Amino acid sequence: MKIKKFLNTILLFEIIFLLQQNIFAAGDELNTVMSIMLVFTVIIIAATLWLSVVYSEKNDNEGKAFLNPYRKFMKMLTKSTPIENEKDILLDHEYDGIKELDSKVPPWFAFLFYGTIVFSIIYMVRFHVIGSGDVQAEEYLEEIRAAQVERQILIKTGAFLNEETVTFTKDAGALSNGKDIFIKNCAACHANDGGGLVGPNLTDEYWINGGGIKNVFKVIKYGVPAKGMISWQTQLSPTQMQEVASYILTLEGTEPANPKQPEGEKWVEPKEEETKS
CATH class of the missing domain: 1.10.760.10 (Cytochrome c-like domain)
Known part of the structure; x- marks a missing residue:
């Protein structure tokens, strides 16, 4: 049943996509849109037929084989304990009937935490120790200096001269x-x-x-x-x-x-x- 739901979902998204392209396509873009629709339809049909063959050969109507790589990846990413094994990590105490699990910190969260530490060290050294980074105030002053240099160049080229700003020159x-x-x-x-x-x-x-x-x-x-x-x-x-x-x-x-x-x-x-x- 799950595989049927999966295939039906793919087909539904395909139909929605095709209808959307038909609504918004107009003028010279119509031929391009029609070509994209044709290619997309062929790909979806081919993928649907391939999945049907694979699942029928493996007698996997529930789609477990298809979802197995995804489940392995999520397990590696979260290190979560299966529900049937939660009793092994259940703590002794409880609060108002609520029990707590001694779960491990998810690896993705640990990597993110350690990454922020590394980033903060690099940031501090660059912007506050070595001083090679441009903080906001320094960036502003540098932009002002660059604008002044550009202004002097424009003045020399006469870019600012017009009937309102021109002055008599005695040079x-x-x-x-x-x-x-x-x-x-x-x-x-x-x-x-x-x-x-x-x-x-x-x-x-x-x-x-x-x-x-x-x-x-x-x-x-x-x-x-x-x-x-x-x-x-x-x-x-x-x-x-x-x-x-x-x-x-x-x-x-x-x-x-x-x-x-x-x-x-x-x-x-x-x-x-x-x-x-």
């Missing part, structure tokens, strides 16, 4: 780079000396889209499509845009060869921004 090398960028990319519209050609004069105090480093940087970055100026953010790095914007601001007050008439409104630098510059 001679940066201004020289800005001049080269201006002559290469901007002179065609604004002239080499900034006096203006198609684009406006950059040497006076008047600005169409606002003056100051932040406004100039913003115009370079996003362009002015309505006036025919393209966006340079895909061709210039944030640092390069800062350099050329700073160079443009140094042109104010110079005397170009053929200056265009002023355009826009006169720009007065805000005190806060003026102080930063």
Whole structure:
């Protein structure tokens, strides 16, 4: 009877699995699911037939031969005393009619206990004696140091530069780079000396889209499509845009060869921004 129950249980799980796959399978996954179902069905049928043959040959309808390896493993793992032998380990005393067995500690529990002792020794030596392990506070400080290093690298690459954080740079090398960028990319519209050609004069105090480093940087970055100026953010790095914007601001007050008439409104630098510059 037990073997029949076992086989029926296997078949029941197979049916549930197949129904579940049919419910959730859809679209392109249907063929894959059907293939898996077919293979799974063949395996289950083959296993069921094999078990039936084995049990019929051994006349083991109760499934004792099949479960024997499992029982041996559990006995080795627990060292439990069979019920028929419990009288041999029964202690003399009892409490309110409750008797106690002198059972051995299960090997799995003993191994787990000794394992925790070994782990605690290794943990203590590594984290509190040798000091080679990173405790939580040290890990946090190390992450902070790594973040600071990464931040400095990003600052140098200009990753943090945008129209809100950019500042005017007085560095001679940066201004020289800005001049080269201006002559290469901007002179065609604004002239080499900034006096203006198609684009406006950059040497006076008047600005169409606002003056100051932040406004100039913003115009370079996003362009002015309505006036025919393209966006340079895909061709210039944030640092390069800062350099050329700073160079443009140094042109104010110079005397170009053929200056265009002023355009826009006169720009007065805000005190806060003026102080930063």
